[in-house]
Amino acid sequence: MWNRFAALTAALIALNYAPFSSAKGNDMTPTSDAQVHYRTIDIDGVSVFYREAGPKNAPTLLLLHGFPSSSRMFNPLFQRLANRYHLIAPDYPGFGNSAAPPPAQFTYTFDHIAQVVDAFTVKLGLTHYIMYMQDYGGPVGFRLALEHPERVDALIIQNAVSHEDGLGPLWNKRREYWADREANEAALRENLISFNATKLRHLGSSPNVDLYDPDLWTDEFAFLSRPGEVDIQSDLFYDYRTNVASYPKWQAWMKKTQPRTLVLWGKYDPSFQVAETDAYRRDLPNADIHILEAGHFALDEQPDQAAGLIDQFVRKIATRPHA
Template sequence: MKTIAILATAMLLGTGIRATPLPATHATTTYRYANVDGVRVFYREAGPKDAPTLVLLHGFPSSSRQFDSLIPLLATRYHLVAPDYPGFGQSDSPDPSKYPYTFDNLAKTTNGLLEQLGLKHYALYLHDYGGPVGFRIMLAHPERVDALIVSNANAYQEGLGKKWALIAGYWKDPKAHPDVFESFVSRDAAEKRHTLGTSHPERYHPDTWADEFAHLSQPGQRAIQSSLLFDYRNNVAAYPEWQAWLRKHKPPTLVVWGNNDPSFIGAGGEAYKRDVPDAEVHLLDAGHFPWDEQVDAIASLVLAFLDRRPRR
């Protein structure tokens, strides 16, 4: 059979017939850049542009790459945009003297990208650092947010795992606790953010944390990440404001939370129902990056949730 296939291919080539490449489908991801206030911002995009938009906001220390397995499963029915924040992934990493690395600034740049793309309505998918970025965008532009999807993006004091007590010491005096930051950006921490507590270690790709640690090891990253870790104290202080926004606006909310996450524990996912009583909450057998091992389940839940929403 192999010989026949080779001969058939040779005959086609001999007649001048060439294979026609398949056209791109809605699920095909494209990789783009935009200039936002002088910062080159990278973003992934997929899905039909006339469909409702879902903006995916990534966590630390990853990038929009963390959604690579999820995007094709959602892009058949929705328009997806997933940016890299400045200092992450393929976006520029401006010098901290020119671009202060605070969550206010990350949110401002991300919102600038969404406005540049002409997105007037969208659902937000928040993960980890995507929580403080997304909540700032929601507070500034509540009229644009059609729905909220949350995976291990904390907004409640009870959602903070044990390690946050050590980080609180770092917030009080960073110079007195250098070990906290060193542990935060270590290779061991990069791996355990994915694998700690997992029931399915065979589903985890080692290149993921190897690449994340390689990024953290680049020149300038220590200054960037130490600034953001220190600024994270302002996110915890803002929890009451975020909760008040949820109570006031009550956006349609889906929580798909990795229940084995030692950083943002399951109680933080359940707490969303306190301010959005109709929130749909699913605590999954997964870790901090839940789609690493539950991508099919999460895609099914997200599609069912979004399909129930009225389309603008």
Template structure:
């Protein structure tokens, strides 16, 4: 495993990389409030067989976090940064592995560079309204009236309790989770400037939901070979979001895991096994 940085539009973008460049490539896009670190163990499992690259978005992980005055924190902008990263690294063909925020970033990458996408993997990466859990009602209130709900959204987003709950969800097996996961993420979330960065992205998430029909149309038109792995204890994105892929991709390989939002927290072996089997089926 190597830990590298490159400069894109004046900002340092950090990324993890493992595997030979002549192997099939997987571009791994992380969720919130995580970073490429969430893929560390999976990458080590698959690094002998594939070329894996996992970047940190601007404002996340070890990438620079320019102020919102210098970098507009929208999913459109995050995707453009990732596209520039793939261009700089000369990643011409890859499978997109998308978790949480990785789905709206990755679908924008796919639409901009369809010729580059060998396949798609979704791990609790939602692109269907059916998958939106009850918590999204509060987000919709925020979208309708940002001024009134800004303080509440920031307080929740930055709190240790909510950061912990993202991992645990409704999983009864609490002792299976390493507390370092949310303690470290909470520390990252509370760095200077993070309140505005994260609230800007939450506010922009409404544009992802508006784009769902467009992404679904892309999936129908391009019919990428697709693997869906979904933790059933996720209160944000419910199992209905996994099942919905069958509407547009009847051949999608869907697995419901006894896990939470970040399935690799507790089911790394299963995620690695399903990913390896999926990659083996792809034409070279």
């Protein structure tokens, strides 16, 4: 563990990063001129798209997106952090610009998605990384962490749930779907995949709707409307029940290993409740936890604050090794 954090520290020193500054203290505005590369790689016969930027000798941030987004959701971080850190953001199979084989050819479960992302990290030679997990990125990331804890230098959790404390009232209908898929398929598709649901997923109860670019949900709804996409997403969401069943296992891992953790939580999220942050505090008493004036996709509304907190966190863990 000491060697791991010594390497992080050495990377920051070698890159001669000066501490950021702004009128708002920890906030960061877009300043990165680092070139973003848009690449694809074959993983077990599936074309996986990913974005990559930043110096490869800097600490690596593996950015795991949520539903129904893609690596595109991390553009605000690429614009602010790519001069300082090595950023890698894949699209899962069935999402964004990755291949979307039909369910008859690819089993859409979180176990399988995590296996693809695991193979992706191996093929790219990522032996250590700080893992940013948002929404679906949580179930994918926790599977990676339990399978390869030696690779995970730290966690950044942004509106990703691993306790039932965080599941709000919207999940009642979703639980009915898990109990009887056939009877509840139509209701689930309306609840999860409609245009209104896609828009609400961004806005939630935020009073700051003028900070949101409507292209976000318009583009996501266009993605969900692609031929075959609704079948892919309903299969994957049906498998979400396995995540809830895995919560005790993930919690036990956190309590035992006490990974360095930054929690960023958009308080206007309609699906994942702020109470989840108290649950993380129980498991990870030393975690840095920040409640943001934002919704489910906090980078939409508070990109400067989020990037500043991430930069501060990475610097801190690089100069203060884990016990």
